[in-house]
Amino acid sequence: MTAECPSADVPAVQEVHAAAERIGPWIHRTPVFTSRTLDEFSGASLFFKCENLQRTGAFKFRGASNAVLCLDRDGAARGVVTHSSGNHAAGVALAARLRRIPAHVVMPANANPVKRAAVAGYGASVHTCEPTMQARRSCVEQIIAKTGATLIHPYDDRNVIAGQGTATLELLEQVDGLDTIVAPIGGGGMLSGACVVASSRAEPLRLIGAQPAGADDAARSLAAGRIIVIDNPSTIADGLRAPICERTFALLQRNAAAVIPVTEAQIIDAMRMVWERLKLIIEPSSAVTLAAVLREPDRFAGCRVGLILTGGNADIDNLPWQQSR
Amino acid sequence: MTAECPSADVPAVQEVHAAAERIGPWIHRTPVFTSRTLDEFSGASLFFKCENLQRTGAFKFRGASNAVLCLDRDGAARGVVTHSSGNHAAGVALAARLRRIPAHVVMPANANPVKRAAVAGYGASVHTCEPTMQARRSCVEQIIAKTGATLIHPYDDRNVIAGQGTATLELLEQVDGLDTIVAPIGGGGMLSGACVVASSRAEPLRLIGAQPAGADDAARSLAAGRIIVIDNPSTIADGLRAPICERTFALLQRNAAAVIPVTEAQIIDAMRMVWERLKLIIEPSSAVTLAAVLREPDRFAGCRVGLILTGGNADIDNLPWQQSR
Structure with a gap:
């Protein structure tokens, strides 16, 4: 898959606008925070879009809601399924509950019990499988064969990407004159959504992905011009271990997105800064953006x-600065 | 001091309105947060006024700013002084910096070095004394004798109380139809300010103070009809160990404020709930309000x-649930 790939099935900006209207009644229009101290420290004007305050505690609810609402009536009645141990699972579960349709979430046996309880709390059926990708996929296939449920992929999905793009759309409405957007990259759904929005604007908008150095497949892939897979990505930013896919890679390439890798120590320092200065709980995956700004x-x-x-579902019983210092 | 005391030097509601105008350019109009989950859990509609997002991380900046701005030019030029190891010290220091006047803060030798650094960071001169109230007062007197600085008391001060009242004034503008305000009580400045605002309204507004059971002098004093002093108050809510004074007690009595004492475990559980559900960092003293609502x-x-x-200056290296569980 290269920049020229004409077949990548990616959303147009109209689909992001349509998503914003569709999911508007379900989502929070999250606030934008600023900090004089962090502005002075960074030498830039920083505007933090607080998707940690989104319903379910993460932006993933936007894409999941859009995908669930895009299902036709028959498809919706058969339910939705996903495999995830994190924020996307909670997003799908809540979106399905709001549409009053069944949700199946496949989680590995070693998933965090708190996250499992959260997903079950949103009313989803939780299916436990062995902690391998093969077992996850096989379990999902069995559920689809049995129920006819629709798979909602966390990012390799046109409607999910359109839904994530609404965060950037809102931010541009809330803050005048932004020239740069920095978003974390895991599978690339959030940044891809930002790419779709940016490509339709008259004013240039620079797009920068922030990625843990231990899971920097997007950085390597953009440098190589083709997708590079990293075996066993390792980072505290557990939401950013997923690999990019052809669809998101194509959008990043077309829009000349750059990537800044950051170290684990930089992630932890940035997370701490947000906690202390903005008084906001963010999870490690969210901290890569500030880490990238401070790194370069x-x-x-x-x-x-x-x-x-991007999210606020930190494990407040296991804080990274207590493990590392 | 009783309910009939006519001489208590307390602010009128006009002074709270004047304070709001005076400090308006300096302070943040802090947002109000809500949570469906906490509403369902409590059976009430809860509106959280986020003074943890106030400048310096606490509401104390409101009262300190008002007191500093009320000084006449000559008095201001001689500077201000306070003794405190916490949020009031930071509030006075920043207010003095903004008015470009000297600030002296007397802190005990055993004060938290992080708080000391924060106060020094706002440009105040930090004076270290022995960790006794006698030593603090004596050090303050020496500074006043030498410099002519004005003492800004953290709550036993008409202008400080008027400044704290602006938080309630804002909250009533931001949320329609509130029938109850719950505020922590330490020295009673915040709740006294709320009393002044409530007493001028046509609609009744119930005022409830929340207090740690280990520092419940306000609850005991209201029950007894006179100030009861507690020796060595003990609570994790370090901002609420200060005793009420005649001025604040008179306001609480006149306005029939009630007090709900809460246990340490209830404070910690409520703090955790705010962190997890609102994704906001609050310090233990702020958590007594939700603890009171959930207790009764x-x-x-x-x-x-x-x-x-009331504040977000939690020690994120020493979280109470990690010590107690």
């Missing part, structure tokens, strides 16, 4: 930068 | 309740 300040000096704080 | 749900069922989240 020359690229942001004097700019008006939107940073997506 | 029958008193709040079906009500529209404003809760003041």
